Amino acid sequence: MERAELGHLIDVLQREGREVVGPIFRNQAIDIGPITTEADLPIGCVDEQERATYRLTRNGSARVFGFSEPAASFKPYIFPQRQRIAAFRREGRGFVDEHHEEPIPRLALFGVRACDLAAIAILDRILLEGPYVDESYRRRRESCFIVAVNCAQPGGTCFCASTQTGPNCTFGYDLVLTELHAKGNHRFLIEAGSPDGLEILEHLELSEPTDDDIDFARRQREHAADSMGREMNVHGLTELLNDNTQHSRWDDVASRCFNCTNCTLVCPTCFCATIEDTTSFDGKQAERWKRWDSCFTLDHSYVHGGAVRVSSRARYRQWLTHKFGTWKEQFGMLGCVGCGRCITWCPAGIDVVEEIEAIRGSDEKVREEVDHG
Amino acid sequence: MHQLTEPAVDVAPSPDVMLPHRFRIDKYRKDTADTFTVDLVPVNPDQPFMYQPGQFNMIYIFGVGEAPISISGDPATAPKLVHTTRVVGTVTTAMRGLGVGHELGIRGPFGRPWPTDHARGHDVVLVAGGIGLAPLRPVLYHVLANRSDYGKLVLLYGTRTPADILYQRELQQWRSRLDMEVFVTVDRATPGWRGNVDVVTTLIPKAPFDPLNTVAMICGPEIMMRFAAIGLLKRGVPANHLYVSLERNMKCAVGFCGHCQLSREFVCRDGPVFPYDRVRDLMMTREL
Ligand SMILES: Cc1cc2nc3c(=O)[nH]c(=O)nc-3n(C[C@H](O)[C@H](O)[C@H](O)COP(=O)(O)OP(=O)(O)OC[C@H]3O[C@@H](n4cnc5c(N)ncnc54)[C@H](O)[C@@H]3O)c2cc1C
Ligand code: SF4
Ligand code: SF4
Numbered sequence: 001m002e003r004a005e006l007g008h009l010i011d012v013l014q015r016e017g018r019e020v021v022g023p024i025f026r027n028q029a030i031d032i033g034p035i036t037t038e039a040d041l042p043i044g045c046v047d048e049q050e051r052a053t054y055r056l057t058r059n060g061s062a063r064v065f066g067f068s069e070p071a072a073s074f075k076p077y078i079f080p081q082r083q084r085i086a087a088f089r090r091e092g093r094g095f096v097d098e099h100h101e102e103p104i105p106r107l108a109l110f111g112v113r114a115c116d117l118a119a120i121a122i123l124d125r126i127l128l129e130g131p132y133v134d135e136s137y138r139r140r141r142e143s144c145f146i147v148a149v150n151c152a153q154p155g156g157t158c159f160c161a162s163t164q165t166g167p168n169c170t171f172g173y174d175l176v177l178t179e180l181h182a183k184g185n186h187r188f189l190i191e192a193g194s195p196d197g198l199e200i201l202e203h204l205e206l207s208e209p210t211d212d213d214i215d216f217a218r219r220q221r222e223h224a225a226d227s228m229g230r231e232m233n234v235h236g237l238t239e240l241l242n243d244n245t246q247h248s249r250w251d252d253v254a255s256r257c258f259n260c261t262n263c264t265l266v267c268p269t270c271f272c273a274t275i276e277d278t279t280s281f282d283g284k285q286a287e288r289w290k291r292w293d294s295c296f297t298l299d300h301s302y303v304h305g306g307a308v309r310v311s312s313r314a315r316y317r318q319w320l321t322h323k324f325g326t327w328k329e330q331f332g333m334l335g336c337v338g339c340g341r342c343i344t345w346c347p348a349g350i351d352v353v354e355e356i357e358a359i360r361g362s363d364e365k366v367r368e369e370v371d372h373g
Numbered sequence: 374m375h376q377l378t379e380p381a382v383d384v385a386p387s388p389d390v391m392l393p394h395r396f397r398i399d400k401y402r403k404d405t406a407d408t409f410t411v412d413l414v415p416v417n418p419d420q421p422f423m424y425q426p427g428q429f430n431m432i433y434i435f436g437v438g439e440a441p442i443s444i445s446g447d448p449a450t451a452p453k454l455v456h457t458t459r460v461v462g463t464v465t466t467a468m469r470g471l472g473v474g475h476e477l478g479i480r481g482p483f484g485r486p487w488p489t490d491h492a493r494g495h496d497v498v499l500v501a502g503g504i505g506l507a508p509l510r511p512v513l514y515h516v517l518a519n520r521s522d523y524g525k526l527v528l529l530y531g532t533r534t535p536a537d538i539l540y541q542r543e544l545q546q547w548r549s550r551l552d553m554e555v556f557v558t559v560d561r562a563t564p565g566w567r568g569n570v571d572v573v574t575t576l577i578p579k580a581p582f583d584p585l586n587t588v589a590m591i592c593g594p595e596i597m598m599r600f601a602a603i604g605l606l607k608r609g610v611p612a613n614h615l616y617v618s619l620e621r622n623m624k625c626a627v628g629f630c631g632h633c634q635l636s637r638e639f640v641c642r643d644g645p646v647f648p649y650d651r652v653r654d655l656m657m658t659r660e661l
Binding site: 290318321 | 389390391392395397416433435436437438439461462474475476478620621622624625627628629630631632634636637639642658659660661
């Protein structure tokens with residue numbers, strides 16, 4: 001597909017009644033927001049990501065996807081930060097269900113990276129494929145069309161090659177793009193991953209890719225996999241973390257962590273939520289809201305009498321052990337897709353890769369026995 | 374460019390597990406200064422509702438919120454529900470303020486039940502601390518209703534003071550039965566108390582049961598459950614015959630909200646009743 005056809009793809013999706021959301025330039029960073037024309041895309045933007053560091057520059061290049069993973073993930077679009085899930089009306093000494101249903105937009109998620117695709121698959125596993133189904137998630141998720149993009153440019157904090165969730169998109173998309181940009185040649189490879197995707201392809205002006213295109217895409221893929229900013233040994237992490245609940249590193253990291261919850265908010269797989277019930281002033285209407293929560297708050301583990309995880313050490317341990325250890329026991333997969341956002345956006349400069357390495361490097365294998373006195 | 378057809382998007386409604394069913398308070402009794410029991414009947418009489426001993430419901434109070442509360446009634450009387458609640462905070466206080474005829478919302482039943490199957494053919498020992506008797510009472514009803522399926526039935530029950538003893542009249546009846554043994558103790562006696570004074574775990578060494586052929590179910594504060602398990606192990610009850618019911622913060626009860634995690638376990642879904650040997654290490658680790 002020629003470069004010029006990209007705008008056409010956005011048009012086709014919109015004409016089909018979809019709101020397109022994808023990477024946009026906002027607040028000095030690449031965020032996810034509404035896209036109505038291709039000019040909304042952060043063309044020519046290059047990001048630099050390191051621990052507690054995010055810098056964006058425009059290099060004048062024509063590259064559309066010349067940056068690595070955006071600051072935000074697509075999670076808020078399928079799992080909103082705050083949503084009303086029910087409404088009731090008082091009636092006598094009882095109440096009736098108002099059968100409230102949030103209007104669900106028909107979205108096209110545009111420019112989804114492999115890491116974020118993997119994160120969506122993880123949320124699907126948790127919220128759709130268990131013994132119960134999260135209805136509000138299901139309705140949003142099922143109305144999404146996904147245009148993925150193969151990553152040519154991993155960021156400084158990325159390690160999706162280690163978590164085997166990228167940099168190439170292998171599943172979970174309707175369409176996938178590969179940007180081919182070299183020596184005056186600017187084209188996209190576009191492949192369908194679903195019948196819905198195939199249907200969209202019929203409305204685009206396409207040509208067969210040349211052998212050169214395919215070869216270029218292959219080399220670009222290999223290059224991306226080889227240029228990860230970070231690397232993590234994910235072997236045996238569940239046992240490692242479960243065996244080291246008393247590791248001295250937890251005290252060390254606790255002395256640096258602010259419990260600000262940033263890491264859990266930017267993480268595309270964190271799914272903790274809380275329920276808030278409210279009433280109108282006259283007490284006649286009640287609503288039930290669901291909003292994101294974080295294991296870094298005291299409330300998260302509160303039971304009558306106090307929180308279970310009082311210390312910062314216990315809360316950081318919960319976050320890291322869950323992501324990289326117990327998640328696997330619960331859902332059969334790692335809870336981390338290697339997007340690196342928590343490293344970039346931690347104001348304390350805490351790096352999960354480094355924390356894991358520190359524990360692996362001095363495996364203490366001590367389990368606590370509480371005294372019975 | 375022609376108009377595209379609507380893609381096949383299936384957003385058909387299906388039953389939403391986050392929506393409460395309406396139940397009406399049919400009876401209301403005050404048990405102790407801070408604890409009360411309600412009998413609930415479904416507003417929609419066609420509402421099927423079956424549960425097993427040890428399962429719990431999320432009880433919704435209009436506009437106030439939800440709290441996980443175990444079912445304390447006889448499973449044979451479903452869909453009638455009985456809940457015994459101790460008043461500790463927002464939701465439980467609002468719930469106490471309701472009366473007969475008021476409605477509340479029920480989501481459930483949730484969680485894994487007590488091992489009434491595993492216990493069949495064994496002596497059954499129930500160790501309860503405080504409000505912990507409420508989730509164990511359905512086991513008593515079940516065993517008494519199927520008496521010949523089980524060996525001895527022993528209830529060891531401890532509370533802080535005599536005034537905190539739940540279900541006093543029923544305890545008297547159980548005590549007078551020839552086919553079960555009831556031992557009650559209090560941490561602190563008050564004038565007129567002639568019974569045991571000590572923590573509930575001190576009842577374990579002398580209670581009449583055959584340790585090797587016993588299944589024990591323990592419910593109460595976590596520290597009490599740890600000591601009870603140790604006492605039972607000391608008597609010779611096999612570790613894989615011990616069960617505990619754990620408590621964690623819960624917002625959804627179906628494994629979505631993340632709050633009830635105890636290491637790999639979702640207490641709402643994998644528990645609240647756990648085989649002791651499965652969670653022993655986790656209970657022994659602080660702040661997990
Ligand atoms: C599986 C299970 C079964 C239970 N069975 C019973 C029962 O049969 N009878 C009974 O009296 N109590 C029972 N509890 C405890 C009861 O759920 C809490 O006392 C209740 O949630 C307190 O709510 P509140 O709004 O009144 O208190 P608040 O202190 O105002 O609650 C504030 C927050 O803390 C949470 N919270 C506080 N205490 C607890 C707690 N102990 N467990 C879980 N979340 C808590 C609430 O969900 C809420 O988010 C059970 C708990 C669990 C997990
Ligand atoms: S834990 Fe960090 S690197 Fe892993 S998916 Fe979450 S934000 Fe990305
Ligand atoms: S690890 Fe960093 S981002 Fe996460 S809570 Fe601690 S200070 Fe905040």
